[in-house]
Amino acid sequence: MSSGTDKDVEVKDTAEEHSTNSENTKPDSMSKDEAKKFYEEKGLDLSPDVPVKPKPIPAFEKSLADKVSSKFGDKISVDYVRADRIRVTAKRENIVDVAKFIRDELKYDHAESVSGVDYPDSSEIEVIYHLGSYTDEKLGRQIFALATRVPREDVPNPGSDSTRTPSLRDVFYSVEFHERECFEMFGVYFEGHPDMRRLLLPEDWADIPPFRKDFKIKGR
């Protein structure tokens, strides 16, 4: 992807660019053995006759990720940069700053979703904000995944244990209901959220937050 030098040209044929982009990757496609090795590293289990197409690191996304990492340095870690997708993990202390930077400098303006992922093995819960942009034409196909990790307690007490992180509601207004959902499904308390109440679950829900891994579906 040609890093968005000229805006008009880019807007007109983003689609074309994308296809040429994948063609460009073809010359450096690997041989069958190499591909097998590549997929084994990734942990993929594929039938051998599936065509192999590893993706290179696109330039435009790389430039965005570099902006973030040059600003925050060690405070964040860039997990991956792929076509249209960037993922950055920040510490929960500075996630608000990172989010503000992403909003003001990179022009991402809304959150598409807030997902929690429970990792009982490392005793952590990951909260991932998928951010998108409506205002910036170049970012139309981009999703910026901003993740943070919060400690997880084995006996959860939602709202009054250490499973808490600063809310991004003042940065991205659109996370309001997503964070409420994350709160009741994972027990992650978002500090500074004005309206941290239950949303989807029944009023009399008395069990642990249901999307944690130690909550088992009955009959399974």
Added chain:
Amino acid sequence: MSTIAPQFRLSRFIGSLFDLIFWVILIFSLVGLPIVFIVLFYIKLPVINGQLMTPYLAMTWMADPSRTLPIVKSFMHTTIFRVMAFPGFGFAALLAAATIFVERKFLAKMQLRVGPLYCGKIEGILQLMGDGFKLMSKEIIIPAKADKPIFWLGPLLFVGTAGAFVALIPVAPGWVVANPSVGLLAVFAVIGFFPIIAVLTAWAANSKWTFIGGLRALHQMVAFEIPLILSLLGVVILSGSLNLSQIVQSQEHFWWIAFLPIGAIVFFITILAELERIPFDLPEAESEIVAGWLTEFSGMMYGLIQLGTYLKLYAFAGLFTVLFLGGWNGPMVWPPFPQDIITQGITIGPVTAHFPGLPLFDQEMLNGTLWFVIKTVGVILLILLPRGVFPRVRIDMILHTGWYKLIGLAFINIFIALGLLYAGVLGPGGLLH
């Protein structure tokens, strides 16, 4: 266990029959005979075949066929018959029932459906009956904190008031239940009751939705009562009378809709609002306030309200016909009663039967009724039509329409009527009279 009456004994059955006969005789002599005497003393009875009718004599129509038709005919000229059957309740209820069926089929055709189809084999003609039985067999649930007497009274009052409205509509020359000299004012008085009943039951039900619905009914009256009153002033000016029958007679040559189309339009719009039909069905707006003031009604209470609503629909359509479409006036299309049946009787094979007292109705009355029904049904269809075309409006739009537009149009209508009168086009000595 499958027998219908397992405890059946023939002797007891016969014994119970005797019991029954005893009680019938007892009750008849204690209650029936006094009633006969009361009728003899107080009710005006007709003279049939030169003989004054008495209740005892009335019984003889079964034995003497020559008396049958005169008695029936004399009965038809009593107030009781008018109230119960012809221009009154029975006629209106029949038309109302037909309206419900026609509405469902008509609307279905408009919306590319078939409508009622199965009940009654032919195009679901008995659907209404089925619905009636269904409503009757449903449990009536009254909210615990409701004001029970008022709540029970609500549907009855509604039907009664609709009946009172029906009483004022003249159907054919001389065929009207009540003919007061200020009939139009009586109409206004009766119309004013409907929102009051709505508010009363809404208050009695002790539910929020009914309460808001009742208030909306009140606001609807506030918005449309004055345009309704003012739009009819033109008709009164031109015909010079408040009596509905005289207003119809005044339209013998021209219908007032030809001269006062604006008034007719305003009146038609206010009819839709008073009937709570679709562009203005705010008191029952189901997507906003469940069912408005009808929310807590269940079973037959709801059925009675529906009956009252359709009686009201007939009465308003009749009023429109009377005021603007010339009521019963129309060319004579009803064939005269064949004279040879009166003079020679009906011959079926060897038997010739004479029916003194024929014809039951005179030609003028039948013709008038025909025209009235045709016009009224037309108006009813016109009232049903917006339901398939328009969405519901908002309460502020209703108030705005009523006060800013319809009242202005009604005033214009009054000046048109005055202009016609003073320009010498209409009125006594006018060009067209």
Added chain:
Amino acid sequence: MTTQLPPGMHIETVDEKIMTLNVGPQHPGSGHMRLIIKVDGDYIVSCDPDPGYVHRGEEKMAEYRNYIQNIPHLERPVIHDSSNILYPYCLGVEELLGIEVPERAKYIRVIAAELNRCIYILYWLAIYGIFLGHSTMFMWPAGDRELFIDLLEAMSGARVTHAYLVPGGVRNDLPSNFEERCLRQVEYFEKRLREYEAIFYQNPLLKARTEGSGILSRTDAIRLGTTGSVLRASGVDFDVRKKEPYDVYENLDFQTIVMKEGDSYARSRIPYLEMFESCRIIKDALKKMPKSGSVRTKLKPNPKGGNDEVYRRVESGRGAIGYYIVSNNRPEPYRVKISVGSFRNLICMPYLLKGEKLGNMPAVYWGLNYWPVEADR
């Protein structure tokens, strides 16, 4: 805030005459959800949406089933748009497993998705009509849905829950003679759509009622992160089909419908106009589709994703649907998160209804293109 309290009205002063209304879940003007509305007379002073009456934990259930078993139950949140809600899942799983989809299958998927979008929008439009008291607008779209239901039944064998899209392509090829039938029905449908315009959208009473009610400005639409028709009605030109074209949407000829007004009328009109575009897409796709070829890449039985994650999104009838799938080298996904347009638009409800008249509530509520079952998942 676009809609302020009416002049002369303050929450503090009107507190004691406020009435709390529970709109839903058993209310003809609500779906499977509840709006706790406080009204002062005819004006709504606050609105607190309470979804969750049909929450079934689809995301949790997905963690217990393997990638193929997940297909039928992941389309349950919105069965009227079942192809579109499965679409991003298939795209995501294909990306996870590194599968290529045959060219013909891509076109068939697009056709199925657009047919399903029409089914959904017609259903939505029917309810929009009856919410505003327009019963004809309820019956007509509900009847015309049958056209597309029949087509999808011919394609997939099921009338509503198709489960037609699978990772690797589509479940089966088109039946014979499908192209002519589809073209004929779509062309008939376009004629019908123009009649909708005459009876509904040009209706003066409808315009008077919905124009200018519940205005959502462009800035607010972006700030609240709305999506789909709500976003486009506020003047933001964003459609995932254009911005991030998946499968063959980049080859097809269609436009994004955008309106500037941002009121309830615009929100109701955008989906209607999009049905014309859907018809164009279907006709174009039928023309450009390869006439023969494979429609499905065979997967290995019980495939495993790597230690990886994907986020894929498509444009559904209610806006962007995004699937966030985390896999951990097992046949079942480790976590599936469905970001649906309905849930994202829910945030508008307290925002738009405040200060609105009670009579505008159905128009604003349903104009948000909010599908309670989908929002709850």
Added chain:
Amino acid sequence: MHRFLYSPTGLLATLVGEAASSFSPILLLFTFAIVATGPTLILSRMIAPRRTPNPVKFLPMESGQVPQGEGRTHFMMQYYSFVLMFVVFDVASIFLYAWGSSILDLPKSATLPIIGFLAIIFAAFAFALYQAGRKNIW
């Protein structure tokens, strides 16, 4: 004797007067409608099932929730100005009928004061509507 018993005017007319007797059929039809339809309520009460009562069944409609607050409250509906105007102008417009029904008997010069009256009403309408539009929150 005979004449007294069957007087042609009838009892009602002699007692309450000619005018009232022309209204009495309205009341008669009002009563008849109630008498004719009321028994359906009783019939319905007889044939309809009455299942075991429970308190939830008799709650007022609250969309499936436990009712909160009273149904009969002090509730201010807006558009008060229109209600106020209604109270005034409804009576005024009914008065016009007294003139309208007798206009054919009146001399033409009698119309002028009425025209003046209409003008006053119209001006008052306009002023009241202007005020109502100014304070639309009434």
